[in-house]
Amino acid sequence: MTGPTSEVAGVLLAAGGGSRFGGPKALVEFEGERLADRGVRLLADGGCGPVVAVLGAAPTALPGAVTVVNPDWATGMGSSLRAGLRAVPGSARAAVIALADQPLIRPAAVRRLIEAFEAGAEVAVAEYGGQPRNPVLISRAHFAEVCALAEGDVGARPFLRARPELVTRVACDDAGDPADVDTLEDLRRLSAVRADVDRRPPGR
Structure with missing residues (x-):
């Protein structure tokens, strides 16, 4: 498969303090790799x-990322x-978050979201089991509106709810599992199910 033809940036959100986890999750290791490094590699x-x-x-x-420090990270x-x-x-014509x-x-x-954008989608959301999750692609034309509506700890959700007509859902059931690491128990559980995820048919 050839790479995407558009310039699509990646935005990794890794600023939180991890209050439920007990420390910043960006530095937590999963399979020998920090979550932040893993996220950069994903994008x-x-x-x-x-x-x-x-x-x-x-x-x-x-390494491999342009880092931006958000001084207001504690606000969400x-x-x-x-x-x-x-x-x-x-x-960049769009960004995958x-x-x-x-x-x-x-x-x-991520590749499927970019392909949807190339096919004309202005906003593309990964869907697992019929439910929209992450990652999310947003075209540059909507950056300002997304920023205006992003408050507290909700990110792009207010924009996605306000503009459903723009959203293209992209099936990603065979492209991983969107489970979050919020607690140490989550980390242990995801490590345990990793083998099962790896047995699924790989996405393109």
């Missing part, structure tokens, strides 16, 4: 460039989303 391998990683509670070097995901979209270079705490999502999900 890059999926065809995004550049990748903008938004940090906050735990600023750190992230909304401020981090705004910081990330504002850091996307002007040459991913969260650092979903380590089982595969690059195939």
Whole structure:
């Protein structure tokens, strides 16, 4: 498969303090790799460039990413989303937004969102089991509206609910698992189910 023809940036939200986990999840290791590094790789391998990683509670070097520190990270995901979209270079026609705490999502999900954008979708959302989750692609034309509606810890959700006519859902059931790492028990559980995820037919 050839790579995407558009310039689509990646935005990784990795700024949170991990209050339920007991520390910043961006630095937590999953299968020997920090969640933030894994998120950068997800976006890059999926065809995004550049990748903008938004940090906050735990600023750190992230090879392969342009890092942005959100001083308002404690206010929630909304401020981090705004910081990330504002850091996307002007040459990018869209951005794929991913969260650092979903380590089982595969690059195939990102590629499918980009393919949907190339086919004309202005907003594309990965869907698992009929439910919209992450990652999400948003075309540049809607960055300002997304930023205006992003408040607290809800990120792009208010925009997606306000503009359902723009949303294209993209089936990603065979492109990973969107489960979150919110607690140490979640981390243990996802590590245990990793083998099952790897046995699923790989997405393109």
